[in-house]
Amino acid sequence: MVAAAIFDDMTQGGCMNAALKWMPLVAALALAGCAREGYYDNRSVDYAKAEESEPLVLPDTRNTRRYRDSMPVPEVPGNFVSQGEDFDAPPPRPLNAGSGVSAGEVALREAGDQRWLVVGASPGVVWSELEDFVATRGLQVLSRNQQRGVIETAQGRIAVSSGLQPGESEVRCERGGMPEEGCLKAIERRFEQRSNLASATASGLATQGQMNQQRQPPRLEQQDGEWQLMVPFGLQRAWAELSAQLESDFAMQGRRELVEQDIASHTFLVDYLLLSERSRGFWSSMASLDFSENMTRVRLTLSRQADGQTLVRAHAADDGDLQDNDARELLERVGGLLR
Incomplete structure (x- = not known):
């Protein structure tokens, strides 16, 4: 019926006007075919009716090294305390905050009469460097404990432990419980001259897992x-x-x-x-x-x-x-x- 009416108007010489006149009605009829219960089909809430499917089961013969969590959620120490509706996210820290020393660098720390070095390398790498330092200096080694990171020499005690920041180490030189300034300066100069501390050497990787590096955040x-x-x-x-x-x-x-x-x-x-x-x-x-x-x-x-x-x-x-x-x-x- 609509098509016939359009044809009649067109035969009366108003082809263009007739097409424009009837176009809204034709469009409305076309859209009505896509409607559901008189409204346009809105699928934005269809997910609420979705059903959970069975989890994917991988064969037991698979290579487990090729599979891992694609988006693992890291563990966060401490308990979250809700602040209610007035909660405001804390401001982001600057990039250099809490970063400690950079990889491969060394810095002196002191508190009272205590002094030690902070090195931007893992304890395993630093341990290898300290062993080489003792050998090249010709120090008389009395005992060494790789797990504790301690080298006892006739000249004093050299120790390495995990630093406060990830990927850092602390080095101490002591004699009679007091820091040995000459030893600390010599080790500091050695680390400053080394350019490969940022990457673990083969010997460093081998010893890194044997040293106690347990670390808990504040x-x-x-x-x-x-x-x-x-x-x-x-x-x-x-x-x-x-x-x-x-x-x-x-x-x-x-x-x-x-x-x-x-x-x-x-x-x-x-x-x-x-x-x-x-x-x-x-x-x-x-x-x-x-x-x-x-x-x-x-x-x-x-x-x-x-x-x-x-x-x-x-x-x-x-x-x-x-x-x-x-x-x-x-x-x-x-x-x-x-x-």
């Missing part, structure tokens, strides 16, 4: 309503590494700044733009007519624990209490510097 805990950071390192190591990291990361004017550090009391004073200040809303600023962002002076205190770990607490420098979210976010950042 974890955030809440005890008696107070947030605190448990660092699985001794007090001197934690202090020295945190000092170096804060000097590097807390150097952004108006956001976070390292003001003072005191090794005698194991405290750091920092000026920090707290989470509550950064997330202050427009209407709160309007009510106070203050649109500026003000940093708060915070004292970070390190204390030795009975199990050999170090506890880090954060309090306002005027002995006031920080809000829970502010303390948690600041300690999260500090813990990130030691991962």
Whole structure:
């Protein structure tokens, strides 16, 4: 019927006008064939009715080395604490935060009368270098324990252990429990002259798995309503590494700044733009007519624990209490510097 009407109009000399006149009706009839129950077929929620299929079963004769998880979810230490609807993701850390020394480089760390080297290479690689160092120097070896990473010589004790950052090692030279400056400087010069520490040598790879390299990251805990950071390192190591990291990361004017550090009391004073200040809303600023962002002076205190770990607490420098979210976010950042 529609086609006949169009034909009649066309025979009356209005071919173009007739086609345009009837085109909307033809389009509507065509679309009606794609509709379901009078509406356009919307499949955006069809997934809710999908049924789970049986898992894929691979034959037992397959080569298991060729198969692995395509998107593995890494394990995260500690417990997630929900902040409710007001949760704000913490700001991303800069690329150099918590990175320690670069691969193949060496840096001196000190805390009080203790000194040691941090080397950007795995303990297995460093162990091979230390054995070669002892041999070329003609030191008299009394004993060596590769698993513990200790070489006892007539001139002193040389030890290597895992560093606080992944892929790092700590080297100590001691005599009578005190650091041997000449030995440390000689080893430091040797590592500075070596260009292949970034990649493990064959001997390094062979010994790397034989050395104790267990390492746990810092974890955030809440005890008696107070947030605190448990660092699985001794007090001197934690202090020295945190000092170096804060000097590097807390150097952004108006956001976070390292003001003072005191090794005698194991405290750091920092000026920090707290989470509550950064997330202050427009209407709160309007009510106070203050649109500026003000940093708060915070004292970070390190204390030795009975199990050999170090506890880090954060309090306002005027002995006031920080809000829970502010303390948690600041300690999260500090813990990130030691991962």
